[in-house]
Amino acid sequence: MMAQRYGGRHSPDSSGHDPAQRLTTGARLHRLSSRPKWVTIAAVPFLFSAFFQPPVGMVMNLAGFGLIAAGMWLTRDGLAAQAAYDARPTARAPAIPRKLFGGVLAGLGLGLGAAEPGAIAGAALIGIAGFALHLLAFGADPMKAKGMDGTDDFQADRAARMIEDGEAHLSQMLEAIRRIGDRRLEARVMSFAATVEDLFDQVRSDPRDLSAARRYLGVYLQGARDATRKFGNIYARSRDAQTRSAYEAFLDDLENDFKARSEKLLDGDRDDLTIEISVLRERLQREGVRPARDDGETAQLTSEDARTMDDLLSRNETLHSRKPR
Template sequence: MAKRFGGRFSPGMQQDNLNPAPAAPIRHRLAGRPKYVTMAAVPFLFGAFFQDPAGMAASLAAFGVIASAMWMTGEGLAAEAAYEVRRVARRPAIPRKLFGSVLTGLGLGLGVAEPGSLAGAGVMGVTGLVLHWLAFGTDPMRDKGIAGTDSFQGERAQKMIDEAETHLAQMRDAIRRLGDRWLDARVDRFAATVEDLFDRVRSNPGDLSAARRYLGVYLTGARDASVKFADLYRQIPDPATRASYEAFLDDLEQDFNAKSRRLLEGDKSDLDIEISVLRERLAREGVRASEPAQLEAPTTETARFLDGLLTPDRDKAR
């Protein structure tokens, strides 16, 4: 089946398509190590066929356990890479690298175990566990950027974000099937804007109600539109349809950017109010700053309302 070529200098390519660069996939710097450990365990697999039935079962089990440990470790490295990239993140719910280290020690113990020498197998298992820890490190054990948030609201926000990430992944997959790297880069740029909103909600779960429509309705519509566009564009690569889809992404990206800015401005207004209240309390206690910084007046309606509530206390202090 013939495939339409769309390159950098092809007719109908808009300049906007040339600006975004394809986003590099999130990959841990140690992501290649598990496969080498699995390859090192291959002698257990081949050597099993030259032993008695009990030895064969032990060697096959050793290889299977070590291979499973490396798969678990690879998943842990991927989770750690995603954790490191995000400004706001929760620790992985399952310590995959810890389980991988335990399975590695168990696999090595099974591989060298002999009748009457369980102590030696135990020593080898502990050695494998320690070597795994030295080679791959530990799992992230604490949340990042969400200290002091309500756990119940945080769980609700994370559940909503997980569903939104599923919609975003489906949107990416639909466009990726077209094999157009410029469209892939454009969708990745939009995804980066959406993930910035995810970080805002993670850091302040109280913003979930304000961002619910964006995480739910808007992303669901973007996914459905992307799937329909991909199906249509695969059959009829019409430049007008492509331009319409790109304009749709531009509008969505602007909306998400604007929402993120409004949430950030709301956080700044809340901070200004908290600082004002703290200074009023210090003034009532007789503590005076040498050169008090001048705070800018609240700009949002909520900030002005709260500032008005504080005005009687300010008059009494004076």
């Protein structure tokens, strides 16, 4: 394999674009993602010793190794799902608790591989100990959604499907560019992907923005993918500088459009927050929550005063009764 030169903002002959610090087009890596491999390797003695056992022992050792390997495969997927969950401000819990099932399979495999005739209780204890060690080593699966209080489930599901399709388009874009073997172009597409991820985050945090971003998540990303594929096929043969400049200008324009849409959605959220605050202030003023004092200043409420609306209203009546008549 030929070595590839690293390119970045401060590298010679750099285009000035930062590679994306986070990219949704590939599987996110958990900090413990390498552990399942080592656990599987540690179970290899079951596999080798199986061929020196009687038929029953051979089957049990082979089954034990297979269960442990399957459990580690599930655990690795569970770690990837948790990494994606942790990286997002709003996310649903994984539909399948893969780490839990992986721990159960690993415990069963360990107990089965260590089982001996007449020692079923000991094998069961070994299996339980293996499950407990798995839980300590890899932790539990996320079991509840985060940042989605008050979100409509149907709209959130639609947004999740659109984002999943968009991430697939980005992945295909990156694959097409990687076939060219140009690190600068790859970094440019990664930078564009990071910009798109900002829009994904906006829609994840508030699925109501899906209607305003639908064209960007669907038509525009699909068009970018198709254009990237065509560019990759042409540029791989010709290495034409004009074609490359036209593609980079296309990415610049598209990235600016995505940035503008993200900023517009963010501004809309700020406007909604400002309106909600104004309405709440007006309502509190109508309820007499902030009565004027004799000296012209506004009464400040403390946490002890503001326990319930009835307490606030009764406090308002008390203050008015203290005014000189």
